[in-house]
Amino acid sequence: MTTDAEQGCQLRQRRREAGVKLSKVARLAQRSESHLTNVEHGRRSATPEILSAYERAIRESTDMRRRDIVTGLAGALLAPQATSEILRTGFTSRLGARPTGDDWEEQLDGLGRSYMADGATVVQTQLAADLAVLQHAQDSPQMWSITARSMAIYGKTTKGPSEAIEWYDLAAVAAHRSQDRDTEVWVAGRAALALGYEGAATPSALRYADKAITLAGATPSAGLLNALMGKAHALTTRGLTNEALDTWDHVLRVYDAISPDDQVTDFNYPYWRLCVVASLLHARLGDPEAEYWQAEVDKYRPANMVRFKTHVELHRGLMLARSGDYRGGVEYGEAALDALPVDKRSQSLYLMLDEIKASKAGR
Template sequence: MDDLGAQLRQTRTEAGVTLASMAARTSYSVSHLSNVEAGRRAATPDIVLAYARLLGEGEMRRRQMFGLAAGVVAPVVTGELIRAGFSAALRGRTAEEDWRERVDQYGRDYMAVGAVALQSRLTNDLVVLQQHLDTPVMWSHAARALVTYGKTTPNPAEAIRWYDLARVAADRSDDLAVRVWVRGRAAIALAYEGAALTTARRYAEQGVALSDRPSLGRVQALMAQAHVAAGRGDQASAVALDTDSRRVFDLVASPDGEVSDTAVPPWRMETFRSMLYARLGMPGPGTEAQEEADRTRPADLPRFATHIELHRGLTMVKSGDRAGGVAYAQRAMDALPVERRSQSLTLMLREVEQAAARQRA
């Protein structure tokens, strides 16, 4: 048996986590993880990092998992640092140009790649990137990368820690647009999921206060405020903020064909609005937003199609069809491959179930 695989298995069993549970939480199959633990497959950095992230609770186990992860990831990071430096120099490129393209690519990959696979790659790049934080532009690239990293983490509390780092990095960039965007993106990420609404509100208020210039950051901050108002049951404020957000969006909307986490094309704006009106129990504007999102969304984004289906399930529940709405949402989730799912989808499904339970009570 491979020593590293055996250590992963020992740590998992000592933590009381079954192989099936580990597979569900990491998006790897049971058979794949079983082969890794048995030494029949290599324990790649992404798998070791996933084990470290999920099993590293308690001081002793945290130290143990950190040692395992460092032993596997450090050589990868060192090699990447050397390769990236030489490759950029040979192409006559600056670190700023190289990292701009790399972070832009992560924004595009976020829309299609599973969170676990994306996070393992981004982990290595963030370790490399922190060696280059010697100009304001590099801090701006780091800020955007940290937001993306936060969105790949498994729970809102962990995401907030990364969003807070992203805000500090953005402030060091001295780039007002990046400072607004980081706060707006973090705010809508939390508010759309219905998670940590107090923090989402704080991020959004900061973004709105920094600048009244039309921007995608401001669009997302205003939309986050709308979702926060919906969470409080304040329908009038939510609708008014949606109107304000759409007014700014009309000035700065991303092109239809742009697919990136940094972009807000029409289909994505309608996805934000679809969830807003599902929460408000307003099927008229909600249905319009759902249909527009389905009509304009690129066909190769099944995860975001599932978002809309879960919104439809919530709309059904809010309209009184509790069992039908929950079943509809569950079928939509089941139809999406496990590796394509996200924390946002998990939280939305839970919201559908909780809305049904509240109506039952």
């Protein structure tokens, strides 16, 4: 295991190589410079919050992706904790009473709620632990369905689109073995939305979306809704505005047909969550209708869903940058992300900030 002194030395070296001042890390970490000096000299331990602050500061200064830094910085502290949790969960399952399929369904539903409220970082270790156990529990279609859905969510917690796609493809295989059409549609649709919303790997987003749409046929479901939303975003990223708007009309028809309730979980679509997706879509299109959807999110979003407040603020930053105030849009987006606790930030939010920085007026 890396010692505090070794870890501190590594943090100091990487900060200096990136040309980052200690004062900037202190601001992001909400710690004093003297505290961080003690960390860099091994006199104090680096907490996950401090590691995330170094990660953010270096990423901003070097334009490196967050995923390229996690292994080197946060990995030294977080990996042993994750490994311990995975081992503990695995042996507890082996040595204790074996969970039933319904037990696993309840566990997955809880993770779906936690993902929405807390984000990918919080649920990743628990999902990894569950998958370590589930790989030995594939004795029924129900267990394959649980595994497939778990894999799809886990893909959202990984460090970049390439790794996520590997998990989505595995999830698709597991979903097929579940012999459950709804599971297959949901897994493919969730992959399409994840990649489409992030504006990443557009060909894969369209591939997953078309697969889900074909499997669903005329049957409305949350999975089909995911697929159509992902496809609308992917088409927008490609500049196919008319096709994107036609697809969004289909989204609204499916939404009306499935009539979701207000339960906040990754497997459900309360109205405010639909509005978040609509907000970014119309912001990307440069459509003033984005402001309507943003106002709807502000009105209906539960107070504890703070991550999604940041999503919408970043959408506003994108609109500002595209309207002509590029610098103002970037500063607005940076301030929105800075206001969110580091443990609730996600790859999607960092990619969205990158999208603002890459935008130009008139595009």
